[in-house]
Amino acid sequence: MxxxxxxxxxxxxxxxxxxxxxxxxxxxxxxxxxxxxxxxxxxxxxxxxxxxxxxxxxxxxxxxxxxxxxxxxxxxxxxxxxxxxxxxxxxxxxxxxxxxxxxxxxxxxxxxxxDHPNLKRILNHKEFIGHPLRKDYPITKGQLCTKTDDLMDEMTPRLKAKGYENHDDLMFLNLGPAHPASHGTIRTFVALDGENIQSAVSEIGYLHRGFEKSCENHTYNQIIPYTDRLNYCSAILNNIAFAHTVEGMLGVELPQRGQFIRVIIGELSRIIDHLVCLAANLVDMGALTNYWYLYNPRETAYHLLSKLTGARLTNSYMRIGGMTHDLYDGFEDDLKECIKDVQKGMDDSLSLIEHNRIFQDRAQNIGIITAEDAINRGWSGPNLRACGVNYDVRVNHPYYFYDTFDFDVALGSTGDVYDRMMVRFEEIRQSIKIIHQAMKVLPKGKYNIDDHSIIFPAKKNVYSNIEGLMNQFKLVTEGVKVPSGEYYSSIEAANGELGFYIASDGSGTPYRVKVRPPCFYAMAALPDMIEGEMIADAVLDLGSLNIIAGELDR
Amino acid sequence: MAVTTEEVIFGDSVITTKLDSAIAWARESSMWPYIFGTACCAIEFMSVASSKFDISRFGAEVVRFSPRQADLLIIAGTVSYKQAPILKRIYEQMTEPKWVMSAGACACSGGFYDNYTTLQGIDEIIPVDVYIAGCPPRPEAFLEGLMQIQKLQAKPTKYLKKRSKQEFKGKLDA
Structure with a gap:
């Protein structure tokens, strides 16, 4: 070409x-x-x-x-x-x-x-010396930071471009990194004229936890718990994205039951993620009642997940080549109960806001981004679909039988806060639809692939015969051997296209893992979005993008 | 049994106690937490605050977002080196008597993030009163931690005296 x-x-x-x-x-x-x-x-x-x-x-x-x-x-x-x-x-x-x-x-x-407009550090702090992902940088060599960056080196040129020669009549304010509306640890530095934002600069990296360096020092299965903590609101979707990529490198495919379980639990995670995002976004708006309506069904879902996986939040349910165990007896009834709760919470919340003038005035035509701009910036997921772009990895590159399910892709029209929220509400509905269909056709049989060089042996074999013990020992100490090469694969996570670019040298530890975190690209657009808006709108913008710091900073 | 004049006049409606104990009792039942929530643990704290676990049963539902109005600092989540000076500043802005609760593996010890960017426990920067285990801790564990702080709070004099004697010197204290 x-x-x-x-x-x-x-x-x-x-x-x-x-x-x-x-x-x-x-x-x-x-x-x-x-x-x-x-x-x-x-x-x-x-x-x-x-x-x-x-x-x-x-x-x-x-x-x-x-x-x-x-x-x-x-x-x-x-x-x-x-x-x-x-x-x-x-x-x-x-x-x-x-x-x-x-x-x-x-x-x-x-x-x-x-010719980069502003080539400076982004994840590590200003006083950091060296470049940590170089192979000759020791993983545990931490460096103290004594001062935070004042960000004026970015702010001054931005203000100059807007015609501000001196800043005497402007007020500078830090939104975050420790701020109730900063959703974790995101810092946005704004120059205010009254309540209007004249210029803004975002700084990230406050939750940089060295995910990618840690990956280079752990075996493939050991990385799964780290992936939990990328987007911790929907941990299982991250597990699936990573396992799916490595399985692609190995050239194996899960048995049908395993694939359907991934769909069901994955969609449930998507629902939980959207619920948290919407609940938090509505609290930012002052609509606290919605928080209780949307948050309580999440407790039911967490109860179900802890019954299934043993953990509420960080589930680590997936493994390379399958999952830790099958669904339990009575799972279907619990799931039905859970979905009923979600539906009720959503209906209650929507009855409060759907035809509410205050909500609509607050959310409509705020933080608009055009479709063309969003694509250029690498947006994906609900944020991109709110701009009216029909892109969903589940539809465009179907995996796990997504092409056989009957569901709609929710699209917005203007790409404002209102669209982003309503797309999420609709996606919850569609996810429920997918779960119902998947439960109906969930086949019986094996859920893990049948290859002992990849999947752990059953515990009873480990404790009763030498082959099982050796098998377990080799897999734990050396890891799953992945053929050398470089590979990119992505799935539709709750926030958009979550991709992993993995380089393998043939050993049980990846040579390099690069995550494509969907909210990294959304966050980069925030300063441009909020310039010219009121400060109260900036809070909604940030919430509606669903920035999860764990995934953003890795 | 000798009956004092007050008891004759007021009956059961008056309790005599020391002023310190009365104040400690009042503080114990209305802690105002500041949530320094950075990561996954903060999501679990949202559950602690919501209906099912309901932190207001313990009188601590008034979550403040200004350290100047809070007496309990809950660090929920990973603290990186980049974040450390901010945490220290927030701690310094709180007024005495103040309490610090370190929630989750990352805040207590760096957790499984033993790498170039993560602070290996917030007690390298600020003093900690109660540590909570878990990754993230279950909401019940948060409540247990709160109750432990309340226990210390109930008889603060001895504990605070001991704490003020051990001079704390963190990595960022020059």
């Missing part, structure tokens, strides 16, 4: 959708793909340090760009090798979503970008 480009691009094709491009030609290649081939959707940028890799690579680092076309059907992966001192052309002028991604690559790997 790249050979059609009018400018000369040096490249080689490795697989169907994968190209290795010379670094100097990368920007031209991406420009060409966007202009001529409609690769408008920005997926992700990942970097890899090949210092310890068992095969010798031509250069130490690689940078990988992932893009999708405007039908969301085709994914293209472009890769370039480079050395530490080579400078990459920034593509943040082509895709707005690339801005923060490139900052992350600089922060974690120390690779420089040319």
């Amino acid at each position: 790249l050979s059609e480009c009018d400018k000369k691009i040096e490249f080689s094709k490795t697989e169907n959708n994968r190209y290795i491009v010379k670094l100097k030609d990368m920007k031209n290649a991406i420009k060409f793909l966007k202009r001529e081939k409609n690769y408008n959707f920005f997926v992700d940028i990942a970097a890899i340090d090949y210092l310890d890799f068992k095969e010798h690579k031509e250069k130490r680092f690689a940078i990988i760009y992932l893009l999708k076309d405007d039908k969301f059907d085709n994914l293209i992966i472009l890769k370039a090798y480079l050395d530490e001192d080579e400078i990459i052309d920034s593509i943040s002028d082509i895709y707005k979503g690339a801005n923060w991604c490139e900052r992350e690559v600089w922060d974690q790997y120390g690779l420089k970008f040319k």
Whole structure:
């Protein structure tokens, strides 16, 4: 495809959708793909340090760009090798979503970008020395931070662009990182004229927990508990996304029962996630009663999950090649009860807000983002669908029999706070529909794949015979051996396209894991969205995007 | 048995006690927590505050978002090095008597995030009175932790005296 480009691009094709491009030609290649081939959707940028890799690579680092076309059907992966001192052309002028991604690559790997508007650290603090995801950075080497960044280096140029030469008549205010409306640990620094936001800058990284570095030091199954804590409102969906990716690398597929269980529990997680988001968003608006209506059914769901998995929040239910155990007897009745509660809570809440003038005035035409802009920024999930873009991984790239279920993709029209909330309400309804259908056809039989090099043996074999014991020992100490290669796969998580780019060197520990966290891209748009709005609207904007810090900062 | 004049006049309607104990009793039953919620544990705290577990049964439902109005600091979630100076500042802004509850594995010890970015326990930065185990702790564990703080609060003099004697020096105290 790249050979059609009018400018000369040096490249080689490795697989169907994968190209290795010379670094100097990368920007031209991406420009060409966007202009001529409609690769408008920005997926992700990942970097890899090949210092310890068992095969010798031509250069130490690689940078990988992932893009999708405007039908969301085709994914293209472009890769370039480079050395530490080579400078990459920034593509943040082509895709707005690339801005923060490139900052992350600089922060974690120390690779420089040319013409980037603001190349500074994003996840680690200002006083940090070194680049932690480089293979020669020891994982436990922590560095104290004594002061927070005042962010004026970002704020001043933004104000200047708006025509503010001096700031005497403006009031500066920190929303977060410890603020009731900051939903965890997000900091937004605003310049106020009265109650109007003239300019805003967001700072993230306050919950950076080194997920990606930890992955490089644990076996595949050991990573599952870490994935729980990415988007902790829907832990099981993260488990599924990770297990699904690794299973793709292994080339195995779950038995039908296992796939259906994943659908049922996954959709239940989506419901819980949306309930939390909506409840919190309505509290931000001052509608506290809705919080009780929406939050209580979640307790029923947590009760069910703790009965099933042993944990309320961080379930770690999935394993590579299946799950820890089957559904319990009486699960169906509990699930019915749970769904009844959810439905009631939702109806009660909607009866309060659906035709409520105050709610509509507060939420409609606030925080609007256009479809084109959202795609360019790499938005996905309910936030993107609220802009009217029909993209749902479950429909566009069906997995786990999603193409056989009868459900609608909820779409908004204007992309404001109201649409984002209503899309979530509708998605809860659709998830319930999917769960009902899946329960009806849930087949009996095996739920885990039948391969002892991947799945743990039954406990009774471990305790009673040597083969089982050895099998368990090998899998625990060495991990599941994943064939070497690089692989990207994604599922529709509660917040959007949750993808994992995994590089394996053939051992039981991944060489590199890059998460594509859906809310990272949504968060990057926040400063632009809230400029010109009132401060009370900014709070709603943040809530309606459902930013989960664990996933955002990793 | 000697009968005092007050008892003759007021009967059972008067209790005599020390002022300190009366204040401690009042404080014990109306703790005002500040939630320093950063991660997963904060989601569980939302459950503690909602109808089923209902923290108001313990008189602690007035969640304050200003450290100046709170006497109980609940750290629920992972604290990174980047977050540490903010936590310290919030702790310093609280007025005495103040209590600190460290909820969950991350806040207590860094949890399974033994890496370059996570503070290995908030007691490296600020003093802690009660630790709660769990990843995240169940809502019942949060309530147990609250009750422990209330127990310390009921007879604060001895405990606070002991605490003020041990001078705390955290990693960020120069």
